[in-house]
Each structure stands twice: as C-alpha cells, then as structure tokens.
Amino acid sequence: RDFVVPSRMHPGEFYALPQSPQTFKQLLMVAGYDRYYQIVKCFRDEDLRADRQPEFTQVDCEMSFITQDDILEVFGGMIQHVFREVKGIDIGEIPLMPYSEAIRLYGSDKPDIRFGMTFTELNDVAQGKGFKVFDSVELVVGINAKGCAKCTRKQLDELTDFVKRPQIGAKGLVYVKYNEDGTFKSSVDKFFSQEDLKQWADKMQAEPGDLLLILAGKADKTRKQLSELRLEMGNRLGLRNPSEYKVLWITDFPLLEWDEETNRWYAMHHPFTAPKPEDVEKLRTRQGEVRANAYDLVINGVEIGGGSIRIHNRDLQEQIFEILGFTKEEAQKQFGFLMGAFEYGAPPHGGIAFGFDRLCAVLAGQDSIRDFIAFPKNNAGRDVMIDAPDTISNEQLEELHLAVKVPVRKE
Structure with missing residues (x-):
C-alpha cells in the first residue's frame, strides 16, 4: 500500500510517496540515459516485521542494453567488493539456484544454505x-x-x-x-x-x-x-552462525501467481517484469508456467535485493496488464505515461535494487533492521522520538479540503 499525501493545490487529489523509483528509472532509460544509480528513500505502508520498516533505503540501479548476466556480474561484483572491504572475507563466485530448485529443496525462495x-x-x-x-x-x-x-x-x-x-x-x-x-x-x-x-x-x-x-x-x-x-x-543445533556468510542468486521465478481468494493472477515481482523470451507464447494459454526474467540476491536466508529485465514493448506490457485484470482504461490511466514512452523505441533495459538497511543488518549479524536506521518506527508504526503520526489542526484540514472520519473502536 502507498502512503498518500493530499494536495492543497488540487482538492480531492493525492500524491503517493514512492514505493520504489521503478517507473521513473525506466523512463530515464527510454529517454536515452545509459545508466542510472541512486541511493533512494522508499516508503511502503505495510505490516511491520523485524526486517521491514515503512521508510527504508535502497541502492537502486537501471541499465540499458544489458542482459540478466550483465546485472548479476556487476552487482555480484559489488557484493564481493563489500565483503572484502567491510568484513575482510572473500565469498568467491556467487552460485545461481533456480526458483523451482529452491522451493523443492528448501521450501523457500530465500534459502539459508549455511x-x-x-x-x-x-x-x-x-x-x-x-x-x-x-x-x-x-x-x-x-x-x-x-x-x-x-x-x-x-x-x-x-x-x-x-x-x-x-x-x-x-x-x-x-x-x-x-x-x-x-x-x-x-x-x-x-x-x-x-x-x-x-x-x-x-x-x-x-x-x-x-x-x-x-x-x-x-x-x-x-x-x-x-x-x-x-x-x-x-x-x-547452532548451524546458523551469524559470522558465516553464504550468498546466492535465485533466478527463474514464476512471472505470475494465482490467488484463490480473488480468483485472479498477480505479478510475483511487479507488472513491468519481462517474461523469459522462450516463455512468451505461454502467456496465451499456460500463464502459470511462464518464468520471469527476474533474480533475487539472498544472504544467509535474507533477501537483500531483487530485480529483473523489464518489458520494453507496449503490446507485451498491455498483454500483461490484461492478464492481471486491468481494463484498457485502468491501464491507460495508471500507466499510460510509460506505455506511451515505449512507442518511441525503448531500449532493452533492466535493473536491481538492494535494501541498504537489510544489507547492513546482515553484515553485522543482526536480524532487525531497526538498529540500522537512525529514527526507526516501532511495531505499531510510530516514531516514538517525535510522537508521530499525530493529529493536525482543523485549519490544516480545511486548507487540504479534508474531513476526518475516525472509526469507532469496539470495546
């Protein structure tokens, strides 16, 4: 879920704080930028756990004219460098494990292989x-x-x-x-x-x-x-030694997953992830067998980051939106700016983002990212330093054209 911000200048309309710079960095690739790198703040209104915070930091990248192997080489090399410089450890070559093997052998797409x-x-x-x-x-x-x-x-x-x-x-x-x-x-x-x-x-x-x-x-x-x-x-049994590190890439994720409750397909990563080229034909009849051109980096059973090769073709992007249950009007309203950009000759592109806070926690042998954020939120999503969130004045509400309806708590 997005954190939303009401617009004073446009009554009844809202901004959404970025969950990631995904569509923006893709637009940069369409615009002709060859490489994009950013350390970026992201915001997600989700249930909190030890490894999640509503505000977190990503090491983010997007690159044009690249393949999955290129990204794994660049960012695998970065992780090797980090371990050498920070921990004095040579982690060696980072192995690849297909999603299907991870599930079959470990029951998880982020297996701890220590x-x-x-x-x-x-x-x-x-x-x-x-x-x-x-x-x-x-x-x-x-x-x-x-x-x-x-x-x-x-x-x-x-x-x-x-x-x-x-x-x-x-x-x-x-x-x-x-x-x-x-x-x-x-x-x-x-x-x-x-x-x-x-x-x-x-x-x-x-x-x-x-x-x-x-x-x-x-x-x-x-x-x-x-x-x-x-x-x-x-x-x-003491087999999960925090001072021992096992790193691997998980690849070949399913592109889509079926939800029995809503009776529809959902994107396992996000709707801009490209399918494996050899699986595109299966989108018509065997959607559950389509593999994504996606990859996650896992360290000691913790997902540190993930990314994918992106869709850069309007027809394929529209097909994915249709499978996900978007009407043409909904897709155009939410993502028309991106699909329109694809018509100008978008280059093949892909990227990845690492959770900086998670990476720091793993390097320090800790489970909670809260200890690696200066002013973290607690389990209730509150900033206890400045006691936020808090109410605002009636004047501010009027200025924002808002009325607040607080749900009645059941005794």
Missing part, C-alpha cells in the same frame, strides 16, 4: 500403507536432522508444538529415530514396519543416530511449514 537438511519427498515410499494422514494428502516430505536421534520426548513435543503454532499451521509432526543399533522408533510405528521405515531412511540418506522429521499436506503450504521447521532446527 547448513544442509534439504527436503526429501516421500510420497512413493510413505503412501499406500493404510495411514490416512499420508494417503489423503498431496505431499509427504521430510528433513534429516543428523545426529539428533537422542532427542528426548520433551524436545520432540516442543517441535510438534512449534509446527502447530497458528503462524505455521501444521496439524502435527511425524518423527523417526534411527537408533544406533539399526532399529527405528517412530510416532507411526503401528502403521509402518521396520522395513518401511528403512526405506524412508535410505531415501533420506540417513545413518544410525539421525532423526527424521516429516510433514504432510497440501504441497505449497507443507513446504513452507517444513521450511520453518528446518530453520528452527538450524537455530537449535
């Missing part, structure tokens, strides 16, 4: 044995916690309670202990034989002394739940 514990799908060895919890679901998937078979019942109950928290939403947790004597102890012993459990262990490359943790349910939701459990295990 430790293993990758996902193993178990449908073929866990279903069809009479255990309805597994037989009735789309996905059975697990992780192998090396050397954790000696976990106590209390510790296993804590893990079960963790995944059943409302924020995570799993209905339960299945565990299998691979004992040192080669036998198995499981929470589902009465449904599965020792031979069955050995199949699971073999598929998960488990050894005596390991602990298998398994969730089941709808594929997307279950992967997200297991991702949270994996990170929790990483914390408990």
Whole structure:
C-alpha cells in the first residue's frame, strides 16, 4: 500500500510517496540515459516485521542494453567488493539456484544454505500403507536432522508444538529415530514396519543416530511449514552462525501467481517484469508456467535485493496488464505515461535494487533492521522520538479540503 499525501493545490487529489523509483528509472532509460544509480528513500505502508520498516533505503540501479548476466556480474561484483572491504572475507563466485530448485529443496525462495537438511519427498515410499494422514494428502516430505536421534520426548513435543503454532499451521509432526543399533522408533510405528521405515531412511540418506522429521499436506503450504521447521532446527543445533556468510542468486521465478481468494493472477515481482523470451507464447494459454526474467540476491536466508529485465514493448506490457485484470482504461490511466514512452523505441533495459538497511543488518549479524536506521518506527508504526503520526489542526484540514472520519473502536 502507498502512503498518500493530499494536495492543497488540487482538492480531492493525492500524491503517493514512492514505493520504489521503478517507473521513473525506466523512463530515464527510454529517454536515452545509459545508466542510472541512486541511493533512494522508499516508503511502503505495510505490516511491520523485524526486517521491514515503512521508510527504508535502497541502492537502486537501471541499465540499458544489458542482459540478466550483465546485472548479476556487476552487482555480484559489488557484493564481493563489500565483503572484502567491510568484513575482510572473500565469498568467491556467487552460485545461481533456480526458483523451482529452491522451493523443492528448501521450501523457500530465500534459502539459508549455511547448513544442509534439504527436503526429501516421500510420497512413493510413505503412501499406500493404510495411514490416512499420508494417503489423503498431496505431499509427504521430510528433513534429516543428523545426529539428533537422542532427542528426548520433551524436545520432540516442543517441535510438534512449534509446527502447530497458528503462524505455521501444521496439524502435527511425524518423527523417526534411527537408533544406533539399526532399529527405528517412530510416532507411526503401528502403521509402518521396520522395513518401511528403512526405506524412508535410505531415501533420506540417513545413518544410525539421525532423526527424521516429516510433514504432510497440501504441497505449497507443507513446504513452507517444513521450511520453518528446518530453520528452527538450524537455530537449535547452532548451524546458523551469524559470522558465516553464504550468498546466492535465485533466478527463474514464476512471472505470475494465482490467488484463490480473488480468483485472479498477480505479478510475483511487479507488472513491468519481462517474461523469459522462450516463455512468451505461454502467456496465451499456460500463464502459470511462464518464468520471469527476474533474480533475487539472498544472504544467509535474507533477501537483500531483487530485480529483473523489464518489458520494453507496449503490446507485451498491455498483454500483461490484461492478464492481471486491468481494463484498457485502468491501464491507460495508471500507466499510460510509460506505455506511451515505449512507442518511441525503448531500449532493452533492466535493473536491481538492494535494501541498504537489510544489507547492513546482515553484515553485522543482526536480524532487525531497526538498529540500522537512525529514527526507526516501532511495531505499531510510530516514531516514538517525535510522537508521530499525530493529529493536525482543523485549519490544516480545511486548507487540504479534508474531513476526518475516525472509526469507532469496539470495546
């Protein structure tokens, strides 16, 4: 959501503080500028978390006549330079991981690769044995916690309670202990034989002394739940060392994602992201299979920045707006200035933006960006130094042609 500012000179009309300089920097490329770089303030009226603030700083870039590889080389090089100069660390070449692989192995598009514990799908060895919890679901998937078979019942109950928290939403947790004597102890012993459990262990490359943790349910939701459990295990086992850094690029995101509630497509990044050239034809009939020419930089499980190659063709941009549910009139009213500019021969262009506050936090081994902003907002979105937001006088309201209607709080 935008922060909006009423216009005194134009009654009933509003400015929106920039969530990013996205369309403006694209217009600069159309105007003939070859490169644009800026350290820019951005504003987003969103729910606050440790890694989000309503006002934040971006290191922003847009470049003409470039490819994805060019941007990854330039900004990957910048991150390598930052680590050498600030931390005295050579992080080496930054690997690339396709989005589909990140989701399959880690259940997240910003995986923390400081430790293993990758996902193993178990449908073929866990279903069809009479255990309805597994037989009735789309996905059975697990992780192998090396050397954790000696976990106590209390510790296993804590893990079960963790995944059943409302924020995570799993209905339960299945565990299998691979004992040192080669036998198995499981929470589902009465449904599965020792031979069955050995199949699971073999598929998960488990050894005596390991602990298998398994969730089941709808594929997307279950992967997200297991991702949270994996990170929790990483914390408990001390595998997420804040002084160790693992950097990677995530590429080949889906261009679009379907929302069941609103029954429509949404842009996974933003509506100006170009599809992969080889996937453009799929926009007509198989929109869910279209990959974006987009990329994110991830450090230690934190998304530091992201960008894409942009659409520079009016027809393609109009097609994307139509898929996203814009009428021609709506698209023209909101983005006509950009589509009109495309008619003058826009160059192929792309860019990226890094969250400066997040990068500083990661370099310092901290989770919250609040400690890296001079006057941050609290969890309620308030600036406690100057006690903002606050009311304004009736004179100011009249000058802005505004009337305020405060909702009645329910007791």
